[in-house]
Structures are given as structure tokens and as C-alpha cells.
Amino acid sequence: MVIEDMKSIFTIRLTGEGVRPHLIPASDLAELIIAAERTVLGIARRDNQDAAEGIIVALSEIKDESIGLAFTSNAQASVSLAYRELVSAAENRLFRSLPAQTLEGLRTLTQFTLEHRGHTQFWNGSQRGPLLDLPPDYAIEVPPPEYQRGETVLFGKIERVGGVRPRVRLRVSPSEVVYGDISEEQSRILGSNLYSQTALKGQATWDAHDGTVVYFRVEEILHYEGGKVSRAFRELEAAAHGAFDKVTDIDLFVNRIREGEAP
Secondary structure (H helix, E strand, O other), X not given: OOOOOOOOOEEEEEOOOOOOHHHOOHHHHHHHHHHHHHHHHHHHHHXXXXXXXXXXXXXXXXXXXXXXXXXXXXXXXXXXXXXXXXHHHHHHOOHHHOOHHHHHHHHHHHHHHHHOOOOEEEEEOOOOOOOEEEOHHHHHHOXXXXXXXXXXXXXXXXXEEEOOOOEEEEEEEOOEEEEEEOOHHHHHHHHOOOOOEEEEEEEEEEEOOOOOEEEEEEXXXXXXXXXXHHHHHHHHHHHHOOOOOOOOOHHHHHHHHHOOOOO
């Protein structure tokens, strides 16, 4: 997608002592731009998974007003909605509703203004004053994201394969897609099975708050063959060799296992 209208959708302004674009290192300014982009992009991609990879939040202007970072997008409607959700969540301190990428960006911005005894301000393109003005001590109120990591197997339909850094787009449910890093050899194999069902084994990172997969690296493409649920239950029954035949109260049995008691 191409950004045709460079009109700014929103501006994030950072104030404080010695906070001007020409007074801070270029590397620090780049980090702030990336953080500001992530605060909105995380929400926009979460809410538009079918078009997630194509959504761009682009820098349209750096204003010499403290530091004013103005942004536009090739998906203006979606990004505008995401920005409004960000402002509302920050104002009402509803951090648990925000994706991990958004939280990371917000923490970076507010930590910067805390160090410079300034404010983090969220502006709309058409208003004269900020929609929200966060005080210097606001940074400590943003909870750090929590992650869980481990090995898993994901099942789904292959929707896209390739790229400069090879990735696979896997639809694991009607409403959820997962992107996974793959090797060039895996890219060739998966590319020949586009739009078919597959099983991918690898290392995943989950957002502990909402259970979404935030990173997945494919280690192995498993042999996968679709089948009926009834057949799966018959095979499970056969594999159990009658171990559960004497269980009469299933709920009690499962609860004891969950609580670490002997069933």
C-alpha cells in the first residue's frame, strides 16, 4: 500500500529540560520515533489482523516544539481508531487492554520525559491543545509487559510465505493469525503448500496477559494429516489402554490433578 495523503493524523510531543530535536543524540531520537510508532501500530495490527503486515505508521514531520513527532498512515481510518484507543486507555489507566508492543512504546516515551522532568502529550491533527497530557511521574504507573516462552506446535492454514526475512503467515483460527520466522529451506517447502493446513513446531513467546503469540520461530515442519474428531477420540482411547475406565466423577478427577493431588 502507498501513503498518498501525507497529512498528519496525530502528533506525540515530548517536553522537558533540553528536549529539542537538535539537542539529543540521533540514536535517542530514533528510539523515540520507533516507540511512538509502536504505541499505535500495536493496537492497529491487533484489530486488523488480515491486513496487519501492510499497515504503516509513518513519520510525516519532526516539529521543533520540544520534540513533536507527527505521524500519518496508509490505513488512516484504522490508525485513527487505534490512536483514540491509546489515548483513552492511557487516560483511564486501562493498561491491561493494550498489547505488549504498545505498552513497550509507551514505557519508553514516558521514561524519557521522566528523566527530563517533562510531559508526554498526545495531540490530534485538528486541535489546538493536547488531547492528553501525562505528567513526569506517569512512567512508573505503566506496568512492564510479561511474557511466557516455550516450545509449542501451531496448527493452521498457510496464507503467505516469503519476504526479505522469510516468514510464514499462519491462520490458526477465523479471527487470529500468527507470523513465524522461517529459514529459506522452510520457505520453499511451505511455499509449495500455500493455502493448505500444516503443523509447525517451534519456539513461541506469549503475552502473559491475553495469551496472544507475539513471536514464533519455526524449528520443524511436522507431517500433518487432517482427520475426524471421532477418529481422534478412538485413538486416544486405544492409547490409554483402559487407564481411565474406573473414573466415575470426571470433574473431581481433573480437579485433583490440577491441585497436585493423587487422582
